[in-house]
Amino acid sequence: MSEDFEPRIIGFLCNWCSYAGADAAGTSRLPYPPNIRIVRVMCSGRVSPELVLRTFREGADGVLVLGCHIGDCHYTDGNHRTAKRIPILRKLLSYVGIEPERLRLEWVSSSEAQRFAQVVSEFTETVRRLGPLELKGGA
Amino acid sequence: MDRLDLLREAARKVLDSGQVEGVLALRADHGGTVPHLFHPGDDLSDLALWPKFPLPRTVDMLLSSHPEARLGIVVRGCDERGLIEMAKRHQVDLARLTLIGLACTAEEVAYCPCTRPYPNEIAVGEAVEGVEHVLAAEQARLSLAERMAFWRRQFAKCFKCYGCRNVCPQCFCEQCTLEDDLWVERGVLAPPFPSFHLIRALHTVGKCIGCHECELSCPADIPLTILYTLLRQDAQEMFGYEPGASLEDKPPLVVAGVT
Numbered sequence: 001m002s003e004d005f006e007p008r009i010i011g012f013l014c015n016w017c018s019y020a021g022a023d024a025a026g027t028s029r030l031p032y033p034p035n036i037r038i039v040r041v042m043c044s045g046r047v048s049p050e051l052v053l054r055t056f057r058e059g060a061d062g063v064l065v066l067g068c069h070i071g072d073c074h075y076t077d078g079n080h081r082t083a084k085r086i087p088i089l090r091k092l093l094s095y096v097g098i099e100p101e102r103l104r105l106e107w108v109s110s111s112e113a114q115r116f117a118q119v120v121s122e123f124t125e126t127v128r129r130l131g132p133l134e135l136k137g138g139a
Numbered sequence: 140m141d142r143l144d145l146l147r148e149a150a151r152k153v154l155d156s157g158q159v160e161g162v163l164a165l166r167a168d169h170g171g172t173v174p175h176l177f178h179p180g181d182d183l184s185d186l187a188l189w190p191k192f193p194l195p196r197t198v199d200m201l202l203s204s205h206p207e208a209r210l211g212i213v214v215r216g217c218d219e220r221g222l223i224e225m226a227k228r229h230q231v232d233l234a235r236l237t238l239i240g241l242a243c244t245a246e247e248v249a250y251c252p253c254t255r256p257y258p259n260e261i262a263v264g265e266a267v268e269g270v271e272h273v274l275a276a277e278q279a280r281l282s283l284a285e286r287m288a289f290w291r292r293q294f295a296k297c298f299k300c301y302g303c304r305n306v307c308p309q310c311f312c313e314q315c316t317l318e319d320d321l322w323v324e325r326g327v328l329a330p331p332f333p334s335f336h337l338i339r340a341l342h343t344v345g346k347c348i349g350c351h352e353c354e355l356s357c358p359a360d361i362p363l364t365i366l367y368t369l370l371r372q373d374a375q376e377m378f379g380y381e382p383g384a385s386l387e388d389k390p391p392l393v394v395a396g397v398t
Contacts, residue, residue: 049341050322053333070397077395084378084392088344091373092337095278095366097287135287135332 007061007127009036011120012047013108016074018066020110025117032117033124036064043067044105045078049089052103057135062102062127064120069107079107099130142244145263146213147183149239153211154179159237162211163198165191176201176210188241191251193352195221195308199231211237217350219258220383221308224346227390230311242266251351275368294336296359297329303353303363304339309346316342340366344374345390348383 013019019040025032041047044067055063065086067079082105090100104126106119140148150162154177166175167187174197177183198212214222219238225231242264243256254269278286304310304317316338317323323335330336340363347367354364374380378391 050316050334050338053337054322057331057333080395080397081392083397085341087377088370088373088392089341092340092366092370093333094283095286095369096290096333096337097283097285098333099283136291 005128005132007035007124007132008059009062009064009120009124009127010055010060011036011038011064011066012041012044012051013038014044014067014074014079015040015042017068017072017110018044018108018116021066021108021112021116024110024113028113030113030117032120035124035127036120043073043075043078044082045073045075045080047082047086049085049092052089056098056102056133061130061133062104062123064123065103065105066108066116066119067105069109072109098133098135101126101130102133142264143186143188146188146239146241147186149262150177150183150186150211150213153237153239154181156237158209159211160205160208162213162239163194163201164213164239165194189247191215191247193221193306193308193350194218195225195231196311198222198236199225199311202232202235209235209237211239213239213241214258215241215243216255216257217253217348217383218308220255220348221350223383223386224309224348224390225311226386228311233386239263251355253349253351255349272364272368274362275365275372278365278369291332293361294332295329296361297335298359299328299330299335300358302356302358303361306352306356307343308350308352309343309348336361336363336366339363340370343367344370345378345380345392346382347371 013022022038044065047065052063067082070079073079086105090103093103094100104123108116150164153159154162161176161178163176165172165187167185172187172190172192174194194212195218198210201210222231226233240258240261242261245267248256248267248270252270252272256269257266317335322338323330351364354362380388380391
């Protein structure tokens, strides 16, 4: 792994909680790594497994899914599905040789600017340690 | 009387009961088997057992095209579990079906490894012990790099015949993600990694009842059931859900509620 590897991270953020949390981090001038590219989605439950897989295929080294805390979902239970889907997808990634740590799910509310910055920083470091995602190996 | 004679007798009994318009079973054909609807009074001498073929989707088709019909159907353990999962998703009306349960033999289980090779109610045959999926257990011993090398090699063989999906008793969506250009580009062979087979694997969670038909039908011999078996074990551990075990259990990925 080269020293100057900068991970490419895609963050899927729920419109109602986590995106507002990211916004709050910005207006509060909280620093966080610029590696994350944020995609606003209406609900973390909208992040299908095929969307995550395609994101990896398009060159992401890590995918971060942020949604409302359980109980706070704008759509009542959209994040319930995320809570079950992402762990299963992580299992599948590990079965085909992709580090499951490259996919992370966290709950970040609109008031948790600090938490947002911390999660993004931690995740960026995790992916940096893992190195670039190589999908070509062994074929 | 051998197992096949017993099955014919059981089918005859159901046909003669006057409760059903026909019995869906397998018929010997050109050295193989095909699904066939036997009517009351039909000669049952070509009713067959093997090679096995999943009947739930055929019965779904028959029940849909004949909304008043009541049918009998020969079910192995996997067929019965398949019907239960289909019923949960309103694909089949179990009240219109009379099940004729068939237990698999040890030889059949060796060919098609399964942890529960018998239905809840057995009309023909005797329950034998299920077996674990040896290849799935072996995956755990591989490193991540070895796993990726293995699966990339396997998936590279795929020429997208869609046999795994078409034969699956749990694949009944009107619009299939595997045909959506956004996720699996058309005209690209083999399908890019990671897409096709991983999407399909995820979509089997909470549904796959372990009939192995996908793998048996794959002309490229991709050991698909390794992934499905591992995910089925995960769903069991994470959500306590076993597809096909009961009509009451709710499929974890489609209902609200977190544990």
